Amino acid sequence: MRARRERIGPADVGLPESARRRTPGLRREELAVLAGVSTTWYAYVEQGRDVRPSDQVLAAIADTLRLGPGERAHLRALAEGAAGQRRSVSRAGSRPPVVETVAPEVPALVAPAPAYVTGATADVLVWNAAAAEFFPGLVRRRDADRPNLARWVFLDPEARHVLVDWESVAQSVLARLRTNAGRHPGDERFRRLAAELRAGSAEADAWWPRYDIAGHRTGSxxxxxxxxxxxxxxxxxxxxxxxxxxxxxVYASP
Known part of the structure; x- marks a missing residue:
């Protein structure tokens, strides 16, 4: 919400510009007035506190922030999942480590065409020989870590050669990772991966704060x-x- 608020200029919503502004975009109090809520209450929502906003309030905030359909769905998912995420935190304030596994039936469906399964943090959980052929640097790793799509795209120079339209692919990968990270507030896996990507890639460092979100889709x-x-x-x-x-x-057989 903060990232989207900072993208809207005062002039965009009919407010006067001021030379005294120290932050980009709208102030919280301005956004709150436009959405019809109190400044304190809006601040609590933006900070992720347990205030349980109604559908009408979420819609008003989304309208003011000029969110698209995907961003509105993401905002609603964040609001609905916040209470459950808080309940899942242990008394010590940390969550147990998560290790994703793939059901044995899933690999059997992977066709001869290039195919792989990714997890929440873009780990490549299983792949076939065709995927290894077309994306060799992605799955042929010499270290003990699981292959990771985001790590390969941003930190492996070979990815920029393999992916002809590297920038658009990289932005999409990071946006999907950002979306999943928003659903897992406080999850150390996402924090560590984001820090690694931002430290090793100027593009990831510039794009991560934009909070672009995206889902998986068909395409080419x-x-x-x-x-x-x-x-x-x-x-x-x-x-x-x-x-x-x-x-x-799954990719179409070339």
Missing amino acids: KRVRHPSRGELTLGHAAFTVADAPEQVLV
Whole structure:
């Protein structure tokens, strides 16, 4: 909410400009007036406190922030999930570590075409030989860490060669990671990964604070194959029913 508030200038909503402004965009009190709520209450919502905003209030805030459909759904998910996230925190104030696993039935569905399954933090949980062929640096790792799509895209120079349209792909990957991070406030996995990406990539450092969000979608991707040159691959994404944050991505056979 803060990131979106800072994108709206006073002139955009009919307010006078002021030379005294020390922060970009609208002030909290200005946003609160435009949305029809108290400044203190709006501040609590923006800070993620347990104030349980109604659908009407969320809609008013979303209208004022000029959120798109995906951003509105994300705001609602954050509001609905906040109380549950707080209840899941242990008395010590930390959550137990999460290790994602893939149901044994899922790998059996991975077709001969390039395919892989990603988890909440963009870890690549399972992949087939075709994915290793088309995205070699992604899955052929020499260290003990799981392959991670975001880490490969931003920190491995080979990704910029393999992905013809690297910038748009990278922005999409980071936006999906940002979306999942918003659903897991306080989760150390996301904090560590974001810090690593921002430390190693100027683009990730610049884009992360923008709070762009996105979901998986069908589309196409241009890649450079080691021996076949530049190819355009259509792809589709499928959510695993028993683990909604795990996504099976399948590319069309080239």
